[in-house]
Amino acid sequence: MSKVKLISNRLLDKLQEQMSRSSTIYILTSFAMKSGVHLLKDSLRAAAERGADIKICVGDYLFVTQPEALRGLISVHPDIEVRLYRSKGISFHPKAYLFEDAEGGYFIVGSSNLSRSALTDGVEWNLGLDKSVDEDVFAEAMEQFLKLFYAPETVPINRETVADYENEYQSCHQRHPNLARIWAETEEIELMLPTETEKKQEKEMTDKTDVVHEAAAPYGMIQPRFAQVEALERLEAAYEEGYDKAMVVMATGLGKTYLAAFFARRFSRVLFIAHREEILRQAKRSFERVIPDRTAGLYDGNQKDRDADMVFASIFTLSMKKHLHSFRPDAFDLIIVDEFHHAAARSYDRVLRYFQPKFLLGITATPDRSDNKDVYALCDGNVAYRIDFIQAVQRGWLAPFHYYGVYDDTDYSQVKWLGNRYDEEELLQAQLREEMAEKILRAWEKYKKTRALVFCSSIRQADFLSEYFQRRGYRTASLHSKQTAISRQQAIAMLERRELDAIFTVDLFNEGVDIPSVDTLLFVRPTESLTVFTQQVGRGLRLYEGKDYCVIIDLIGNYRNADVKLRLFDTRREETKKTAREPVVPTVPETCELHLDIQAIHLLEEMQKKRQPRKERLLADYRELKQELGRRPTYLELHLHGRSEAAEYKQEFGSYVGFLYWAGELSELEKEVFLKYEPWLVEVERTVMSKSYKMVVLKAMLERGSSGWHEPITPQQAAAFFHRYLTEKEYRKRIDFSDGETERLWQYDEEKVSKLIARMPMTKWSGSSRGLISFENNVFALQFSIAREHEEILYNWTKEICEYRLHVYFEKKEGLMN
Structure with missing residues (x-):
């Protein structure tokens, strides 16, 4: 049988044949129709029921995909993952079907989208290839699919995101009636999309360029140094105290990878996960230096060294079900996720849920909540050590x-914003001007030192500016994935030898690559991500012989985040972030200097005045999380996953439920419950907690279930649960059971524990509760009645607040919060 086949009709038959036996099914299509989903749903359901790994990525390009098709896909089986690629008007035309089983695999790519005519009798050409034709290409296709499936441009399909898409879909078709489709009852009449003139988009393919690794630090005998000493102590203490996961935040240049290797010495088997191959290879070398007596191997698209003591795995390979399940859940004692802010991507969910290590460690330099809102959730908020740059x-x-903040008079408000970046063509029209290049050159000449990295927004801008500088007599190189005249290694070596004055680049030096000798950074791009900006600043701050300081030249315009990026340089930001308005000009360390053009100061002050009001920002962040989850988030989920701090909802609305009421998120019955019991909800939210005891007693009450939680309780009835909760985790015991008075209670004694409960939470809470709680005759009781029809709703809300407050309490007491 031919291993390469042209399929020009009835693609459906081939898809159903492959689905009937495949354990991995990945579908990528630019649009989906309800008729196409209907044809495949039975085959998809059967595959899901036998445990196949099924992922489907559909595009929203020109809003051709039908909302009914999306609803149909997520209704087939709950284990099928479906995501929507938000193209933001950029061409999105892939059509691919990937299958794999224990014996082999099959890959179909061509012209057929997910519709009846495309899968049956339409004029379509598709090429089917057996995996054995080229296993490397097949592996690359699988990995590229996962990168696209979990890209920032995709959203999970659920009830919330389908509703949001449907509104956009209807709006688009009302505005552009020529895009409308005419449907017969049994057959669709499709308009196949004409190919647009492709916009020139330059996607950095760093895995295709030369790999440059961070220079090994002069460790000598390989011992912890600087921040590593403190961080290692905190990590080891966290492990000894019963934590099973934690995050370490260390600025670029302080040796996060070596820290992880030092910590890994106490574990038998280690899994190191990263999202880029050069990071994996660099980490493997670092670990081999620290732990030379262990075996180390790679697990990625090319190598599968699964039996090594230390396995360095690509997240995109590991997240495939067949690779993940090739390891036992308890195969590793320690799992390390490098650049942990990437773990916020859903690609990590399956991996981190599957494994059961003794400890999970996340390491990153940039966990900024605004860019990486899920990072704290993955380690339960436990930041064992933090030091920023x-x-x-x-x-x-x-x-x-x-x-040096140099004023940029470009009006970025006239450049289209695509959700997470500016429209490249419109941005280039503003950037590729001789007068702009001359201004950049003058600023660089005025402030530069010897070796410069210039961060650009696109390849065309990098090429344009590099050529402009060359015409003015400077030695420069434009370094990016399309560059063939010079490699990264060559360019970096020339810069270090001062044979180049500057390298113009596009995101090649954000992670995993350092040039310690660089002493000048020039930013000629708008700051779209604070995380990326922080990474890029870190490229110039490594210590290097002869470098007394690093010059940072930054164009300041009215682009997004321009008025908040300078907080990163402020030594007092923890003191000022709770004030009504933070100062525009930050306070920098004594050894540093910060200078802003007067026009830039005025611009930043004006932008700050126009920032989105807090209520609207909190609502937008809530809605984003609700869409991701497909339902209303709990209070603790809001804290762990939300873009904004959950405490802000309490500050602004009195309680999280108060926010839900304001936002119109409550049903009529829920509104009734909120208005009747609001004082109780506010009391649980706001009661002072010098120890966890109040919430532990409330949790003991809640253990009795929705119909009995509000019944009176005695100290004796709460004692066993109270003691067990506070002693089952070492850190809880140490925090709240470690002073001279309570240390005696480590061994359970009902009488002594009951006396503590009576004196501490019950008496004190009743006295401060404004009549909502009483403690008389050894009975702790709520002083309000609850209607039977309100019991379950109030129980759930009370439980949410209780769980949130306990979680946050132990975070703060351990010094684990930001």
């Missing part, structure tokens, strides 16, 4: 900086 500069562990 400002603190490291203050302690002499990173180089000082001199920052």
Whole structure:
């Protein structure tokens, strides 16, 4: 049988044949119709029921995909993952079907979207290839699919996101009636989309370029140094105290990978996960230096060293079900996720839910909540150690900086915003101007030192500016994935030898690559992501002989985040972030300098005045999380996954439920419950907690279920649960059961524990509760009645607040919050 086949009709038959036996089924299509979903749903359901790994990615390009098709896909089986690629008007035309089983695999790519005519009797050409034709290409296709499936541009399909898409779909077709489709009852008459003139988009394919690794630090005998000493102590203490996961936040240049290797010495088997191959290879070398007596191997698209003591795995390979299940859930004692902010992507969910290590460690330099809102959730909010680049500069562990904010008069409000970036063509029209290039050159000449990295927004801008500087007599290189004249290794070596004055680049030096000798950073791009900006700043702060400070030259215009990016340089941001308005000009370390053009100061002050009001921002962030989850988030989920701090909802609305009431998120019955019992909800939210005891007693009450939780309770009835809760985790015991008075209660004694409960939470809470709670005759009781029809709703809300407050309490007491 031919291993390569042209399929020009009845693609459906081939798809159903492959689905009937495949354990992995990945579908990528630019649009989907309800008729196409109907044809495949039985085959998809049967495959899902036998445990196949099924992922389907559908595009929203030109809003051709029908909302009914999306609803149909998620209704087939709950284990099928469906995501929508939000193209934001950019061409999205892929059509591919990937299948794999224990014996082999099959790959179909061509012209057929997910519709009846495309799968049956339409004029379509598709090429089917057996995996054995080229296993490397097949592996690359699988990995590229997963990268696209979990890309930031995709959203999970659920009830909330389908409703949102449907509104956009209807609006688009009302505005553009020529896009409307005419449907017969049994057959669709499709308009096949004409190919648009492709916009020139330059996607950085760093895995196709030369790999440059971070220079090994001069460790000598390989011992922890600088921040690593403190961080290692905190990590080991967290492990000894019963934590099973934690995050370490260390600025670029302080040796996060070596820290992880030092910590890994106490574990037998280690899994190191990253999203880029150069990070994996660099980490493997670092671990081999620290732990030379262990075997180390790669697990990615090319190598499968699953039996090594230390396995360094690509997340995109590992998230495939067949690869994940090739390991036992308890195969690793320690799992490390590098650049942990990437773990917020859903690609990590399956992996981190599957494995059961003794400890999960996330390491990152940039866990900014606004960009990486899920990062804290994955480690339960446990930040064992944190030092950002400002603190490291203050302690002499990173180089000082001199920052120059140069005013940019470009009006970015006229450039289309595509949700997470500016429209490239419109941005280029503003950037590729001789007068703009001359202004950039003058600023660079005025402030530069010897070796410069220039961060651009696109390849065309990098090429344009590099050529402009060359015409003015400077030695420069434009370094990106399309560059063939010079490799990264060559360019970096030339820069270090001062044979180049500057390298113009596009995101090649964000992670995993360092040039310590760089002493000048030039930013000629709008700051779209604070995480990326922080990573890029870190490229110039490594200590290097002869480098007394790093110059940072930054164009300041009215682009998004321009008025908040300078907070990253502020030594007092923790003090000022709770004030009504933060200062525009930050306070930098004594060894550093910060200078802003007067026009830039005025611009930033004006932008700050126009920032989105807090209520609207909190509502937008809530809605985003609700869409991701497909339902209303719990209070703790809001805290762990939300873009904004959950405490802000309490500050603004009195309680989380108060926010839900304001936002119109409650049913009529829920509104009734909220209005009747609001004082109780506010009391549970706001009662002072010097210890966890109040919420632990409330949790003991809640253990009795929705119909009995509000019944009176005695200290004796609460004692066993109270003691068990506070002693089952070492950190709880140490935090709330470790002073001279309570340390005696480590061994359970009902009488002594009951006396503590009576004196501490019950008496004190009753006295401060404004009549909502009483404690008389050894009975702790709520002083209000609850209607039977209100019991379950109030129980759920009370439980949500209780769980949230206990979680946050132990975070704060352990010093684990930001």
